[in-house]
Amino acid sequence: MTGAPKDKAPAKPKSATAKAVNGKMANGNGNGNGNGQTLARYEIRLSGLGGQGILTMGKLLGQALAIGHGYYVTQTQSYGPEARGGASRADLVVSSEPISYPKTEYLDLLVALSQEAAASYYSYLKPRGALLIDADLVRQSPSSVALALPFTRLAREKVGVPQATNVVALGAVAYLLPFARIEAMRKSLKESLPEKICDANIKALNLGYQEAKKRLGEPIALPDPGEDDVQAARMDLTEIMTED
C-alpha cells in the first residue's frame, strides 16, 4: 500500500518504537497470525433490523478479529432513521494487509436476520459467497444453498434471552469463518459486555457455535487466492455500487 515514508510525522513521535504506535506499520505486528491464514480481503456484512443488535455484533466480531487474531479490520455501519425497526447493517473488511478502501464492495459472507436484509443485500455476494440467514425470519431465502439457523428462536428458547439473537448468530459466524477462533470471540464478549449479562451471552455464543457445527457442515472454504474473476467483477460492479 505504501512504500514511501510519510513526508512528515504529524505528532512527531519521539522514537522509532513510538512512531510505530499508531502508524500503519504498528498494526502489522502479528498480522495474519490468526490461524496462520493469510487473507487477501475478506468482506462480511451483518444485516437485519434495528434493535437486533447488529451493530454490537459487528463490533464484537471486528474486535475479536482485530485484537484477538491481529488481522486488519475495518468495520463500518449504516443505520435506518429509526432506532428500532429500521434496516441495520454492519460491514467488515478483514485482511492480512492494511486495508485501503474501508467499505465492503463484494461480500464473502452475508448474515441476514430479516427477510428484507436477505432480499436487499443478496446481490452483493460474490459468486461463491456464503449466505447465513435466520431460518424463521427469512421465509424466502434468495438462495437454495443458504445456511440457515433459527437464531431468534434459539435465543428465546434455549438461552431465555431474546436479545441474545445477535450473539447466537455470532457463535455461528465464529464456527463458519475458517480463520476465526471461538476463544477470541469469547474474550471480545467478556471485554465489551457488562458483567451482569456476560454469562447469558457466553451461553448464547457457545450455543450458536455448537448448533452451527451440528447442522451447517464444514466451515466456509476461503476463496482461492488464484481466482482472478474477483478483480474483474469488482471493476464491473462500479455502477451498482453507487447505491452502497
Add this chain to the structure above:
Amino acid sequence: MGRNRVVVYPDWCKGCGICAAFCPKKVFAVGQDGKARVVNEEACVNCGFCEPHCPDFAVLVIPGETDQTPCPPETAPDPAEQPAAKEVKP
C-alpha cells in the same frame, strides 16, 4: 459650615449635569464650556451623592474637619418631584 474641598476634573467631565441637578446644596453648576464647576464649595456637606453618581469619576470631595450631615436615603421618593415622562415599565 464647610471646609470641604470639592474638585472636578474638567478633562474627564462631560457636563451631564447630574451633580449640579442633585446636589442638595447647589455646590455645582455646568459652565459655558459644558463642564461642571464648583460654584459654592462652602456649602458642601459631604453628603456622598456626587461621587458615586458621577458617571465619569470626575468629582472628588475632600472632607474638612466640620460636622457632616448625611444625605436622606435614596429610595425615599421626593414628593416634590413629578415623573418627568410618561409611564414606562421595563
Add this chain to the structure above:
Amino acid sequence: MAEITQLIHQYLRHNKKFPLVFCPGCGHGIVLGSLVRSVHALGLAKDDVVIVAGIGCSGRIAAYVDFNTVHTTHGRALTVATGIKMANPKLTVIAVMGDGDAFSIGGNHLIHAARRNIGVTALVLNNFIYGMTGGQCSSTTPEGAYSHTCPQGQLESAFDIVELTRAAGAAGVSRGTVYHVKELDALMAEAISRPGFNLVEALTPCFTQYGRGNGFKSAVEMFKWLKSSCLSVERYEKLEDRTGKLPIGTFVRRDVDGLETRWANMRQALAAKKGGAA
C-alpha cells in the same frame, strides 16, 4: 468621601484613555463604579476577578477596569464566562451585558446559565434600547415607546426579566438603578457572593438614544424619573396603585450549589469510589 472616587481610580487602567467612551449622562460609568466598590467591599483580589463583557455600550466597560477582562462577541458573554468558571472555579466571574446581549441574542444562554446555575454573576445594564447601533428597540423597550425601528411606538411587550430568570431557576435575581447607587452596590455584592447563577439588572438611562425620543428633556430628567418611579420591592408590594412604579431590590434568593461545585463533588465521589474499591 474622596475615597469613593479615589478608590475607583485605583481600579482603572492607567494606560487607557479617559474619559470613558460613554455619552454624557450615560449611567454605565456609575454601574462600573458600583461594580468596583462591591468587588472592593468583598475583599476580592484584582487577579481573581474576571469581567466577561458582551458587545455594545456595556461591552466597553471591561476595557477600563484593571481586572482580567474579556470582551467577547455579541450575546455570548455568558458562554465564555461559563467556560472560565468551569475551568477555574476559584475565579470570581462577572458577565457584564446589555439588554440586547442578555435578553435578545443571548437569551438562550441566559436561561440556560440560570437553569444550570453556573457560578457566574450576570450584570445586565438595561437601557431599554440598542445604544451603540443607534437606537433600535430591544426586548426590554417598553410597549408604546419609540425607537428607530418602532417609529410608531413599540407594539411588542417587554420581557419581565425577574420572572424570566426566576422561572429559569437562577439562584438570585435583583434589580437596581444607577440613581439608587448605594442599594446597587449592596445588590451587586450580595449577588457576587451568593453561590450559583445570580442576575443583577441595573436600570441605566440612555438619554442619547432612548430618552430624547421618548419625552425626556435631558439625562438628568431620566435620573429624576428613576428616582421617582423606583421603590423597594417591599414598599412596592404594599402599593395599591402600582402604575408607573418599578420595584427594586432582591426578588429571588435560592440556596443552591453552583454547577462547578456539583461537578467537583461528583469527581470527588468518583475518586472516593475508585479509592474504596481498590
Add this chain to the structure above:
Amino acid sequence: MTAPRKKRREAFLLGNEAVVEGALAAGCTFYAGYPITPSTEIMECMAKRLPHVPDGAFIQMEDEIASMGAVIGASLAGRKAMTATSGPGFSLMQEQIGYAAMTETPLVLVNVMRGGASTGLPTSPGQGDVQQARWGAHGDHPIIVLSATDVPECVEMTVAAFNFAEKYRSPVILLLDEITAHTREKIELPEPGDFEVFSRLTPTMPPEWYKPYEETMRGVPPMPPIGSGYRFHVTGLSHDPLGFPTSRPEEVRSLTERQFRKIDRFFEDIQIVEHVDTADAEVVVIAYGCVARSARLAVKQAREAGVRAGLLVLKTLYPFPRRHVEPMLRNCRLAVVPELNMGQLSREVKRVNEGYTTVRTINRIDGQIITPSQILKEIA
C-alpha cells in the same frame, strides 16, 4: 521493531472514539459541546472519560455557539480545550471561530462532515465543509485545518491539532467525515510519552511588562492563564499590542499581518502530507479523508495495470500545502482530485496549477463514498 516490547493495550474503536484518545494524550482537559450526528460519539466518550482525568471538566451546552464560547473561556483560563460538531453546528460556530482567531485563543474543533447542505444527509459522508473551514468566519484571519483518513490517524491528527493550536495560538479545525468517524479499526492506545506534546508558552516577565499581543521573534506572543497574575484585556475588536481596541491603521495592519505571519512562517512544520509512490508518478491522485483510502487502492490497482500512478494524501488542508502539491503538478501529466463535494479542495489545486498539467476532478455528492473503481477509471 525487533526489540521485544511490552504488549500494548489495543482497542477496536470508532474514529470518533480515537479522537478522544488523541485529545487526552495531547493533554485536553476540557470539553464543551452539543450533540449532533455524526460527531456525537466524541462528546459521549468525553463525558465518560473527563470525570476521571485530573482537572477534567465537561459541559453540555445549550447550542454550538455556546459550546465554542465555553471552549474559548476554558482556553483563556489555561486549559487545552476542544469541541466537536457537524454540518449545521459548524455553521453556528463560525462567529466564535473568528473570535478565537482574532484573540489568538488556542482550541481544537473537530467537524465531522456529513452530506449535503443544511440538514442534508446526517448519517452519510461528505466533504463539503472544506472551504467553510478556511473561510467560514468573516474577515481575514489565518486558520489551520487538518484532516484524517483512518482511525489510527484520528489519534495522530488530534494530537497534531492540539500541538498546532498551542504552538501557534490558533484555533485548529480537524475535518473528519462520517466514514472516518464511524469506521471501527484497531488502534494501540496511546500511552504517556508516545507523542511529543506542546503546551502554550506563558510569559516569563513581570506582569507590568507583559504585552499580550506584542510582536515577538516567533510572532506568537506568550499567553498566561486568566487568574495567574497577568491582568490584560482580550477583545475581538482590532487591538493594539496591549490588547486594547484600536482603529489606527498601522496598528490594525501590524496585528493582522503578524497573525498571518505566525502561521506562514512555520508553514513547513504545519503541512503534513503523505506521499505514496509519487517519486516516479506520471499520474497523481490528490486526496484527503476517507476518499484517500479509496485512492490508495485505485493507485495500487493502476500500478498493477502498468500505469505509473501516485497518491498525495493531504492531512493539512490549510495552509494549503502547495510546496508538496506544486512539484506534483509540474511533473505529472495528470492530476486527479476526488472529493465528496462539487469541487472544493480542487479549487486550491487548480489555483496552484497555473497551467502545468491537466487537473481532473471526481465529485460525488450523493452521500456515498467515491469507490476505488471510480478513481481507477480516471487514471488508468
